[in-house]
Amino acid sequence: MAGVRPRAVVADDSHFMRSVISDILEDGGIDVVGQAKNGRDAVETVADLSPDVVTMDVEMPEMNGIEAVDRIMSENPTPVLMLSAHTDENADVTFEALDKGAVDFFTKPGGEVSMEMSRLEDQLVEMVTSVAEVDATAATGSEKQTSAPTSSTRTYVENPTLLIGSSTGGPKMVERVLSELPLEADFRVLIVQHMPDGFTERFAKRIDSRSDYDVREASHGDRIGGGEALVAPGGKHMIVSNYRSGRLRVKLTEDPPVNSVRPAVDMTMNSAAEVITDPLFGVILTGMGEDGAAGIKAIKAVGGRTIAQDEETSAVFGMPKRAIETGYVDDVLPIDDIPNGILNTAKAEVN
Structure with a gap:
């Protein structure tokens, strides 16, 4: 609804990153209604506060971001934006989180504990705002897979x-x-x-x-x-x-x-x-x-x-x-x- 500030939960095992991300979002017109220090905490916080969007770190103790996304999408479907460090391992893990229902991901500049988030604050606010508008309930529905016609029933144009x-x-x-x-x-x-x-x-x-x-x-x-x-x-x-x-x-x-x-x-x-x-x-x-x-x-x-x-x-x-x-x-x-x-x-x- 126009004029209503999105409500966000920030999940990250680093107190410093939770503070930085929360400050950026608050300054950008997003209300941070809760913070979580690990995946388990994130699942419980989402259940308690019903936010519009969650920013989710990938690597966290007790329960990582993938498990947390899986739980959130099955129990309290909520749009999730993964915040991923720019590493090969995190790239694979991030795509797994998308498979579990996360909407998209944002790459932290400079690693897991980033001192450079402020230079991308506009992009982060824009993405969180967009993700908050996603219908997470629809995203959890079954994905219909249609069968493409075979060559026996169709002839295609050349060199498309x-x-x-x-x-x-x-x-x-x-x-x-x-x-x-x-x-x-x-x-x-x-x-x-x-x-x-x-x-x-x-x-x-x-x-x-x-x-x-x-x-x-x-x-x-x-x-x-x-x-x-x-x-x-x-x-x-x-x-x-x-x-x-x-x-x-x-x-x-x-x-x-x-x-x-x-x-x-x-x-x-x-x-x-x-x-x-x-x-x-x-x-x-x-x-x-x-x-x-x-x-x-x-x-x-x-x-x-x-x-x-x-x-x-x-x-x-x-x-x-x-x-x-x-x-x-x-x-x-x-x-x-x-x-x-x-x-x-x-x-x-x-x-």
Whole structure:
């Protein structure tokens, strides 16, 4: 409700970090109604106070963040934002927390006990505010898995390229879409998920293990053909630099952030629209901000097909809403219908 300050619980085993995070949130217009020193304490505090959002440290004694998220989502569903140190081990653990129901994660600059949180205070407040608006009850519902049509019932256009952009709440949505795309459709897939360096490689490996497509984190100069997918690495824009004979090439740049993010969906979609002459498909999934709106417009301008996730199934209806507002989105669909929505638009005309 407009004008109402979100109510937050801050869970971290460091007293210093609890104080720093609480001060940042309070200064940003968020009421910190409780603090928890470990996962067990967090579960009890959420049950007692019914906050709008929880910031959850990953590594804590007695009960870690993953176990705490699992308990909270089963007993008192509440939007949870994981606060993760930037380490390989924490990257794996953080994705496990997302599997348990956490909405998204925020990377602590400088490690578990960070002296640098203040330089990212605006981003933290914005993310906590967005996560607080998520319907955690809906997120705990069963995830319907639809079966994609097989090649025996469908013929697809030749050399299609699929571009997917997402942010807050996006990792699970991207995984679901890719897991339901049949290899027979032969897409070249480019994925831009707002995520820091070190996490995108793990993200790509997760999608690869859940999909028939060959998925990897993009490297500078990478080339891909049908049945392959690239994930833009954290901290770098992924640009389509060349397209020939059904294979596309990307380059990575450290140009300034676009829409306050890097990688930016717009950078990838705009470059694809400029270079690729075969069928293009653009999809914008859940996320805050406006990244992807200009890219959707560029794809549509060259005859591509576009889809946005609907408000009901989006954790944060920011990016899809902005894309829809351009007037260049062909279909607005719930997440369960997006794979078939993509395949329907990629169906070849049979004479």
